[in-house]
Amino acid sequence: MKKTILTETRFSNLELSDSIIKGLKEAGFIQCSPIQDRALPIALRDRDVAGQAQTGTGKTATFLLATFQRLINDESEKIKNPRALILAPTRELAIQIHKDALALSRYLNLKFALIYGGTDYQKQLDKLKTDVDIIIGTPGRIIDFYRQGAFTLDNIQVSVMDEADRMFDLGFIKDIRFLLRRMPPPEKRLNLLFSATLSYKVTELAYEHMNNPVMVKIETEEVTSKAINQFAFCPANDQKIPLLLGLLKTHQPVRSIVFVNTKRCAEQLDDYLQANGHKVAMLSGDVPQEKRQRLLNDFQENRVTLLIATDVAARGLHIPDVSHVFNYDLPQDVEDYVHRIGRTARFGASGEAISFICEEYAYSMPDIEDYIGEKVPVRAIDQELLIEDVIKPERREPRERVPAHGKRPPRGDKPERDRRPPRPHREHGQPATTAPASAPENLPQPETP
Known part of the structure; x- marks a missing residue:
């Protein structure tokens, strides 16, 4: 099941120190993944790299x-100041990078500071005031500490930007530029940037703040698409819950994520799944950080095997051994589809991505297929897949919502949004607001059994 896509290149053949090679061997890393094979030799010669690769392809180990x-x-x-700064768009990604850094640097005399918002303010500040070599974290909290004089950027030798496209989506680009402009000039440091897509805005950032970077692109299909079995169903809205319950019963996923578009839908699904005997965790954008981390730990350690998540909550998740991803709601942004299904088939492991082309979000599928360059097969709904005796949950009491800064709390029936700018109109598809109420004519038809 877990056939990892690797190249013939061994880490021992690269210009890496014996101490690094020893740590890699103990961690079970012998051969390079495609992004490591192409980007590492360049970066090890002190050349800047702007790399395009999906999550789960080994880019973290690369930088x-x-x-x-x-x-x-x-x-x-x-130097008693940080010599490297690694920036990530989310707390979860920063935590994962820090975890990987500790594992791979076991035989190196390097000290790390993990910096992110939401918790442990004084603890993180105290850590920065020690002799730290590498700072790993999110831009906002790092800038906060920098302005307090907790550290200086004058001696930075390596700057890393991970998931740069998400930095733009989450509105961090001004913070990124603030930090980069306070480091030594680009030619006096090694600059590494990785992104799922090297869009115009990401490429512009690379050329503005890097020293003539080498562009390295690993196409999605090389590392994920062939490993993910994608298919879809076309249920009516009232069939979605019975169908999901039937698929969970049929497939018996080891560990799975169900994606929805709204917090309200997540709450409803959470109630139904728990009422029908499933132990689930639910992540939406307003879950407090401590609870969020506890839920993710439960999921990673198999105390919970089913996670319901919105796109905002799921960004930056790096969870191994996710066998199934369910798009209970089709995403309204085509890039989010690739991001969602990338939660399975990590490092080339096989996985299944099952989508519901329902009445409400059917208009998204033609654009998704256009974006990924392939048709998603549609299967007929066998009556045996629909659970007939669905247990209805007790009606939940309205949850207390505390307005932030005196503002009206967001309505639960609207999709969760981060600070990304509106997606521009794409020539090949119509905007969502112009989609007909019924399914479009080019909606995929079920395969004949």
């Missing part, structure tokens, strides 16, 4: 190993 080697190569007197 960590290049960062470690650059700092090891520096024979100058030890």
Whole structure:
């Protein structure tokens, strides 16, 4: 089931120190993934890299190993300030990068500071005031500490921007530029940028703040599409819950994520699944950080095997062994479809992505298929897949919602949104607001059994 896509290149054949190679071997890494094979040799020669690769392809190890080697190569007197800054768009991604960094640097004398908002303010501040080599974190909290004088960026030798496209989506680009402009000039440091897409805005950022970067693109189909079995059903709205329950019973997923578009839908689904015997966790954008981390730990350690999540809540999740992804609601942004199904088939492991083309979001599928460059097969709904004796949950009491800064709390029936700008009109599809109430004529038809 877990056939990992690797190249013939071994880490031991690259210009990595013996201490790094020893840590890699103990972590079980012998051969390079495609992004590592193409980007690492360039970065190890102190050339800047702007890499395009999906999550789960080994890009984290790519920039960590290049960062470690650059700092090891520096024979100058030890500087009591951070020498590398690794920026991530979300807390969860920062936490995962820090975890990987500790594992891969086991035999290196490097110290890390993990910095992100929402918790542990004083603890993080105290850590920064020690002799830290590498800061890993989210832009907002890092800028907060920088302005307090907790550290300086004058001695940065390596800057890393991970998931740069998400940085734009979440509105962090001004913060990114604030930090980059306070580092030494681009030619005096190693600059590494990774993104799921090297769009115009990401490429512009690369050329503005990097030193003539080498563009390395790993196409999605090389590392994920062939490993993911994608298919869909066309249920009526009242069939969605019985169908999901039937699929869970039929497939018996080891660990799965169900994506929805709204918090209201997530709450409803949470109630139904629990009433019907499933132990689930629910993540939406307003879940407090401590509870969020506890739920993710439960999911990673199999105390909970089914996670319901909105796109805002799920960004930056790096959870291994997710066998199934269910698009209970089709995403309204085509890029989110790729992001969602990328939660399964990590490092080339096989997985299944099952989508519901329902009455409400059917208009999204033609644009999704256009974006991914292939048709998603549609299967007929076998009556046996629909659970007939669905247990209805007790009516939940309205949850207390505390307005932030005196503003009216968001209505639960609207899709969760982050701070991304409106998506421009695409020539090949019509805007969502012009979609007909009924399913479009080019809606995929079920395969004949």
